[in-house]
Amino acid sequence: MQPEKFYYDNKIVRNFGIATIVWGIIGMTVGLLVAIQLYKPGANLGNQYTTFGRIRPLHTNAVIFAFVGNAIFMGVYYSLQRLLKARMFSDVLSKIHFWGWQLIIVSAVITLPLGFTTSHEYAELEWPIDIAITLIWVVFGVNMFGTIFKRRERHLYVAIWFYIATFVTIAVLHIVNSFELPISGLKSYYLFAGVQDALVQWWYGHNAVAFFLTTPYLGMMYYFLPKMANRPVYSYKLSILHFWALIFIYIWAGPHHLLYTTLPSWAQSLGVVFSIMLIAPSWGGMINGLLTLRGAWDKVRDDVVLKFMVVGLTAYGMATFEGPMLSLKQVNAIGHFTDWIVAHVHVGALGWNGFLTFAVLYWLIPRIYKTNLYSKKMAAFHFWIGTLGILFYAIPMYWAGFTQGLMLKEFTAEGMLKYPSFLETTMRILPMHVMRSVGGGLYLVGVIVMAYNLAKTMLQGSLVSNEAAEALPLEPVYVKQNTDIWHKVIERKPIRLMVLSLLVILIGTFIELMPTMTISSNVPTIASVKPYTPLELQGRDIYIREGCVNCHSQTVRPFRSETERYGDYSKAGEFVYDHPFLWGSKRTGPDLHREGGKYGNAWHYNHLMDPRLMSPGSIMPNYDWLISQELDTTTTAAKIDAMRKLGVPYAAGYAQKANGDLDKQAQGIAENLSKDHIKVKPNKEIVAIIAYLQRLGTDIKANKTANNNQ
């Protein structure tokens, strides 16, 4: 048989590489900006479009989907072609994939600061963009499987198993977590409410980490590390074991984000135990990587690329050990909602994803440009400043997390909270926040140096757009070989591999999601809980638009330290009309689930105008635009109708009458404010959000008699 000649497409790899660098710098700069806002609220540049609640999602989306996303495609397009000995299936699809993905990112950069958000973390983009993501993801899938089908290599290498699992699982996660009912061009409500919505979101959120930040990177590690170190992969058996164990177990772990909430306890426990069982499969990847370097450690000393890989793998190992520990109830009780979690994810993001990406870029760009790296010294500088940046980021954040977590739980001998004012605990950790932003700044400087170094490298070489290669075509008749079952049955059959991965991840999905969705006893209802009034509903949408959920949780956990601080702990039945749920995942400020009635309307008005008036030293930004902006009531009818469709019991035909009720309630609040010498027209946004805040968590109190001498 004659070897066939063909060409690898390097241009698409280069394009994704440049996108990785550009979006990386943008995403991290936004990250630095939000970090600074956490001790200097004035750093929001004085306008709503660059305020924390709106651009924190921009930061997370940019680094996850733009920086890491483009890096994944760069790595996959480079390694897939070479592992299969074939050019990508279609250059047109590659181009559509590239430009489509960049357009999606641009649309995120535009819509998120404008306040178009679903509020689901890492899935904030609104429904039209969700559809675009689905389409582009399918383009990616077709291009990948097309290439697999025309391959010149019978057996699929371990990297490709990870790519396939990534493709199917992300598709399932994204689609299920995008069940939204559109109300207008850029606004929708989630199909599920309350506890159910929370479960879907964190099943998604956790597995976005698993199948977007982990499995594709493991695949890339399996290709690039042996190439970089010129060593054989340590253990094929370990690859098989940890691949299948990882994808099977990961999908179950989502509920550990919802410990001590109103999620049924059996689901919480499943989240805990599967997180613990995840340690070994996660470490399998790290061990296989680090042991691949056996006999090549002398190279690590000289080669900055390998240094990045080693630190990246170590960060992965630390994060995947810490994650399961944080899933234990006793640890979670202290760590959850604090900066500890922020430290944890950044060890993973900066160490594992960031450093692996840098290693691949430093290794791959000179190769496709047929030249050497412009400056090894600069790359070494990048490595050290990046490592220092991670330390300066993570250590203060751990410290801040422990400090605040413990302070919030401390009681005096008299049985009072030692720090009844949440703000006091916030002030204590501000120095750590300053240090964290220094760490982030150092890391960003490293990335900018890398960008310069790689740009210079590109300029001194010339891109080999189509790299010549040759390989024997696949033999048309299958020749039986003496290999084991994995080889024969699975790893040569891409479709079978895909279907099997799909089945493996669907097991956990169904067992966890289905009972909560269908069995009513999992969400006990409460008779006194009523749907929101039209004004409250509008106020809630402003709360969503401003991204309040990024700093304020709405779920009081059953701890003495929380019921003393906030009020009665949350019950599942209280959230049944919450499309979407707004429990949040971080308490930069206090929980708001029992906020209703705690303070007067005037307090809220002044506090939103300038939080420091009511809480000196507060780091919450001013929301003065809520006072000047008028509430858009043209959407009320559509919103009530949508809620009715989703099962919220508004009376038939109420949509048309809703604005009448809305005006009445707004008038009442405006009159109440005027008693405190606050002149505000009832049609301003601030009235709606005050109405919502005053309603929060009050329905359940309707049963009890007030003991106040009003």
Next chain:
Amino acid sequence: MLICLVVLAVQPAFAADDSLVPNDVKNYIGYGAIMLVLLLVLLAMVVLLRAFKALTKVLMTREEYAAMEAEQKAAKVKKPKAEVINKLLSLKPLSEEKSILIEHDFDGIQELDNPTPAWFMGLFYITIVFAVAYILGYHVLGIGQLQDQEYVTEMKIAAKEKEAYLAKAANRVDESTVTVSTDPAVLASGQAVFKASCMPCHGDKGQGVVGPNLTDDYWLHGGKIADVFKTIKYGVTAKGMPTWEKQLSPKQIADVASFIKSLHGTNPPGAKEPQGDKETDDATSSAAKTAMVVSK
């Protein structure tokens, strides 16, 4: 993480002593100092290493130095310890690697047919056993408490502890026993509470901002010490006065109530106009007053 834990352990000691320097300033200094020391240690190590290298070069003749370097290199090659570690980690010596190399390669990448390390499998099995035991313990055998029971237990223990403490504590105050105090220590403590909790709404001098003026003769919910105590303790949530029962101890509420009484007649600048009913210290019973306010 270890460093953080150590520092955490130290922190209460920091907070405990009272001195002129505020705690947060102390913390700033502490954090800065720790960071500085860490960086200095790092710097010192680098400098020392360089210095030693330079010194050896200076002190030795060229031949000696070359011989030393060669010796060091030779020492690096021999690693007798490695075998023990290899055994523990179930690693095959590198020299035997060829025998386990899988023939096939992918774009030049080969794979070894190493077994999964025994310690790794052990870890995996232990976590699986833990998982089964956890589910059995919490959901079948009922050994562990689930969150609702856990909460009940926590509150029971806390109530017992509180009771025991209050039984011993002398200054157990409530609205029926509270009295006006003019003791400077009490007023100072009251003022501190006032600054931290009341100032945003009632102004720094009690002149009234969102909340009413506390320095005039007019009271919305009664001006007797018992009424003031009650208003602070339970709040008047409908009018925006929060409940302070959970945030301030009875002693603190009594102190701040006395402090508020001490503000009477101070006539601060920018005082808010009177609200409620005129009341002098020897007015009629406070309960009747409150009833009047409600009826209005």
